[in-house]
Amino acid sequence: MTLPEIAKLGHVALVTPDLEKSLWFFKDVIGLEVTEEKNGTYYLRAWGDFEHHSLSLTAGEKGYVDHIGWRTKRPEDVEGFAQLLEKAGTEVNWIEAGEEAGQGRAIRFKLPSQHSFEIYYDVEKPKADEKRRSVLKNQTYKAWARGCSPRRFDHVNIATSMDVGEILEYLGRQLGFKLREYVRYNEKTTVAGWMSVTPLVHDIAVISRPQAETPNQLHHISYWHDSAQDILRAADILAEAGIKFIGPGKHGVSQAFYLYVCDPGSGCRVELFSGSYLIFEPDWEPVEWTEEDHSIANTYWGETVSDKELNKPTIEA
Amino acid sequence: MTLPEIAKLGHVALVTPDLEKSLWFFKDVIGLEVTEEKNGTYYLRAWGDFEHHSLSLTAGEKGYVDHIGWRTKRPEDVEGFAQLLEKAGTEVNWIEAGEEAGQGRAIRFKLPSQHSFEIYYDVEKPKADEKRRSVLKNQTYKAWARGCSPRRFDHVNIATSMDVGEILEYLGRQLGFKLREYVRYNEKTTVAGWMSVTPLVHDIAVISRPQAETPNQLHHISYWHDSAQDILRAADILAEAGIKFIGPGKHGVSQAFYLYVCDPGSGCRVELFSGSYLIFEPDWEPVEWTEEDHSIANTYWGETVSDKELNKPTIEA
Amino acid sequence: MTLPEIAKLGHVALVTPDLEKSLWFFKDVIGLEVTEEKNGTYYLRAWGDFEHHSLSLTAGEKGYVDHIGWRTKRPEDVEGFAQLLEKAGTEVNWIEAGEEAGQGRAIRFKLPSQHSFEIYYDVEKPKADEKRRSVLKNQTYKAWARGCSPRRFDHVNIATSMDVGEILEYLGRQLGFKLREYVRYNEKTTVAGWMSVTPLVHDIAVISRPQAETPNQLHHISYWHDSAQDILRAADILAEAGIKFIGPGKHGVSQAFYLYVCDPGSGCRVELFSGSYLIFEPDWEPVEWTEEDHSIANTYWGETVSDKELNKPTIEA
Amino acid sequence: MTLPEIAKLGHVALVTPDLEKSLWFFKDVIGLEVTEEKNGTYYLRAWGDFEHHSLSLTAGEKGYVDHIGWRTKRPEDVEGFAQLLEKAGTEVNWIEAGEEAGQGRAIRFKLPSQHSFEIYYDVEKPKADEKRRSVLKNQTYKAWARGCSPRRFDHVNIATSMDVGEILEYLGRQLGFKLREYVRYNEKTTVAGWMSVTPLVHDIAVISRPQAETPNQLHHISYWHDSAQDILRAADILAEAGIKFIGPGKHGVSQAFYLYVCDPGSGCRVELFSGSYLIFEPDWEPVEWTEEDHSIANTYWGETVSDKELNKPTIEA
Secondary structure, three states, X not given: OOOXXXXXXXXXXXXXXXXXXXXXXXXXXXOOEEEEEEOXXXXXXXXXXXXXXXEEEEEOOOOEEEEEEEEEOOOOHHHHHHHHHHHOOOOOEEEOEOOEOOEOOEEEEEOOOOOEXXXXXXXXXXXXXXXXXXXXXXXXXXXXXXXXXXXXXXXXXXXXXXXXXXXXXXXXXXXXXXXXXXXXXXXXXXXXXXXXXXXXXXXXXXXXXXXXXXXXXXXXXXXXXXXXXHHHHHXXXXXXXXXXXXXXXXXXXXXXXXXXXXXXXXXXXEEEEXXXXXXXXXXXXXXXXXXXXXXXXXXXXXXXXXXXXXXXXXXXX | OOOOOEEEEEEEEEEEOOHHHHHHHHHHXXXXXXXXXXXXXXXXXXXXXXXXXXXXXXXXXXXXXXXXXXEEOOOOHXXXXXXXXXXXXXXXXXXXXXXXXXXXXXXXXXXXXXXXXXXXXXXXXXXXXXXXEOOOOOOOEOOOOOOOOOOEEEEEEEEEXXXXXXXXXHHHHHHOOEEEEEEEEOOOEEEEEEEEOOOEOOOEEEEEOOOOOXXXXXXXXXXXXXXXXXXXXXXXXXXXXXXXXXXXXXXXHHHEEEEEEEOOOOOOEEEEEEEOOEOOOOOOOOEEEEOOOHHHHHOOEEOOOOHHHHOOOOOEO | OOOOOEEEEEEEEEEEOOHHHHXXXXXXXXXXXXXXXXXXXXXXXXXXXXXXXXXXXXXXOOOEEEEEEEEEOOOOHHHHHHHHHHHOOOOOEEEOOOOOOOEOXXXXXXXXXXXXXXXXXXXXXXXXXXXXXXXXXXXXXXXOOOOOOOOEEEEEEEEXXXXXXXXXXXXXXXXXXXXXXXEEEOOOEEEEEEEEOOOEOOOEEEEEOOOOOOOOXXXXXXXXXXXXXXXXXXXXXXXXXXXXXXXXXXXXXXXXXXXXXXXXXXXXEEEEEEEOOEOOOOOOOOEEEEOOOHHHHHOOEEOOOOHHHHHOOOOEO | OOOOOEEEEEEEEEEEOOHHHHHHHHHHHOOOEEEEEEOOEEEEEOOOOOOOOOEEEEEOOXXXXXXXXXXXXXXXHHHHHHHHHHHOOOOOEEEOEOOEOOEOOEEEEEOOOOOXXXXXXXXXXXXXXXXXXXXXOOOOEOOOOOOOOOOEEEEEEEEEOOOHHHHHHHHHHHHOOEEEEEEEEOOOEEEEEEEEOOOEOOOEEEEEOOOOXXXXXXXXEEEEOOOHHHHHHHHXXXXXXXXXXXXXXXXXXXXXXXXXXXXXXXXXXXXXXXXXXXXXXXXXXXXXXXXXXXXXXXXXXXXXXXXXXXXXXXXXX
């Protein structure tokens, strides 16, 4: 049997105690488009996203990530992952088609760190309303309608109080993620790792947050902009909206030009980023950063996302 | 047996009647780095390329592309492709390790259009000299040393007097390239197609050039810049070097922000580009552009690369 | 007596046969803000303009520029110019305060080429509504609210069937404009000239259009963007709005990075531009471009604004 | 008699204890061009500067600014300023033509804060060597030859232990600078002021540094880049050169997009900046920032130039 494979990151399902404020933030300030509202859940995506949604917003008592959704390469891979995971002793729950708007049958399960993942293949790729549709056949919406206006959903970064190396190993073994870069102290403690199934440096990153109350924390979700200038424009927009943020700056790891901002509704941290590089080499040797060069790994230049900030409690995922 | 797979575009081997001028163009104006000079051949790469070279320059009587090199996913894929191609009646020649500097054993063969391809796996990934090495562990050279300074090699675009649809079909069937976008007239004549094995919209494109004297023409090779602003900077540099170019402009197909310039030594056309989008969807439906929207497919805005230009004889590949 | 002086370009009063379409173009597509509507005239400005308006739109039977408004350095300069002009035999008409919204007493008169100028000093500088006001005390509105979103009004470019040299001489002698750059054929025929009272290369340009039916033609008005990237963003926005334009490109003269687009309501051509340089030298030697280098003077690189385009009938001014 | 007027900032004469390192910094890293070397002093300028030099470097025992040079509007203004200053009790010293390379007769004098100013009119505007000359007749050198490559010299920012308001008042009364923006605490203590004789927000700024050992401190000198992207590129270049810097960020005051870096030879702080706005209004009301909004005045967003940094001893001026 061919091993099942993940093709790409799909979406994040976010729960927020202030749905109105989160909608304002993601729609008006970040500039996402609402694809559908169903049973109180809002489904959003960026102008260059192709799937039904890359973010969903649902009202709840507190802010947390309900699950992170991944799309498989082939339809049969969903069943394939279900079998593999169950064989490994992981509890797998099936989500029926339509339970999540625009999406077919899917499975949900938890990482050893208790982060909740969803795996699906079938998904709608609705066109934009004619008025909002791009004149380009390869682009979903006209760009630049509102707010920061990122092109597409890019990656998730999860934090955990568990051993990061263990989670990275799990993501590699069970789900096929390849390690691209990592920070390791004293040649033994992995502080952070960046992994992907695509040529992006990371579809997912895992970062150590030892003092967290639960092992399943979110560090941030990230949307991608075509140009560094768009990040500077986003900075103007956020400053004028009265929303504090960190950055701009450039990470050494992944070479991302970034800006970090929190959804004032849910507390979910969002990285707006551009730049970075692509890994096409099939024999990529994961880049190791040590304690000695952790500083440049974190910040090549610009405003630092400090350890204090990194370890600040955000929301669970 | 697992089917052999191509991982990525590797390099183009260019022959030039004016080696000195081509070296000036690619090194001083475009800003590539010379990795090695061996037996009169210069091996170059961009500051963000990881392999030994993405371009080689060799003196010859006229300008032409000797071969286009592709790297496989696994070591055994080279032998795998050799068997598959021979089974399909294609003549395969083996190139011994070291014949091309920095590269292991490889095969060469011709497409039905007589374009010469090379397939290899083993390749050196030399570090830059310490003085030129980036302080970033994930970047080969310091950027911005000289000239336009693109980040990495991106794609090749070949032209042919043969039926484009036939070549696209061959690339898909024999080599695993997936069709991403195409222009088709009257629902039957494919004028151009863009294919990839990576999430890039194209690692290779094939364009119709009916009047060409031979079926194996080059349209252009392309290097990628991180930002559109870098393309505008390149325009200044080229204008000051007294080199004419076309652009800047933005293609509808692939959404590439481009500028086209010819190496005055070899006649090889080079596209400097930025922007574009990535395709992560495993069930991507190739985007069809018709005769009606060929204009916007070609030029979303900016200076057009006209049909006249498109059909201008360049060099063989 | 101190000679009266012009401090800056103030505004253009545009008449349009399709007010609704012009409003859509300037407000929604270009992204100007409406300060006031009074007696059917709409007063607009960019987010970084300080005066009451930099453009007014009034319905009329055809598209034309009613007048070009200039602000003086001192209150008494309006009277000063009136006297100087009348002494030189020019008919001067007084416009009472408030006739044009937000503006004090002013004079109007015609150039020898029949272009209508207005000179004023008193003008309101209304703050933006609190909701739209920038958090920066030195910026009128929040930027990036809608459309292309230029920072400020920059210059006017008028065309004439008369001798350009004569008009330039008049602008220098009567109004104090300094010649910054010009194109002269055969050391005698001035084809175009760029003049300013500020360090901008031009507050006004005059271009020859020999076949024009009247001597008082408009070539274009221009709004300024902070960055070249903003012009590329504007190109996307215009293309998506279904509006054709010329560019982007870079002029040799003034080093402007440009894009030319016509208001579909009035036919008024608008240059969106960025870049250029500033002239602080008090003894600036006007830069002469000859017929030989007219091509690079016109287009350093990018899509050319052709002579054909230059001489295309636009609207009267 | 017409009052003498300053037209523009001309240059800064910098003394450095490590001439070789300062030359490396300003020539190779910042990317200035050397116009001339005379009597051990190196004269440099940016590719878009027109005068003989905007910076001179001379070896000395410690790093300090020998003088800040200003160009007058008219030849007779040098004598005019000499008379006015002497009448006001200021000691004026004449510098003979040629004493400073490329420059005519000039005066030198000290502000009440002991900052040394030079005033001149006659200055050479040498063309670049043919090989380095731009193909544009309005641009001195080809851009992008080396390093960060700013376009032109922009402003100086001086610090003082004296009362800032007093120095601003002096600059206005004696030299004609207009106040554009200022920070005032409790409606009485002026902490900083930005002044200009041009439409730039500042040709000179004065900042309070109460603990300084002498009243004549330098805060920084500044070179201007055409685009924010150029500042990000400069950040890469500085990081790769192993030179620490602060930024990027955006000031509220002047809306400058900045990056601050110190010449490792002299200790002179240099601001690389882009953006900002122009003031054409003749009745500009100086923008007041209070203690309450000092934070946003200092940093609209990005890495802050902290008070600690602001008050760090730099070099004398």
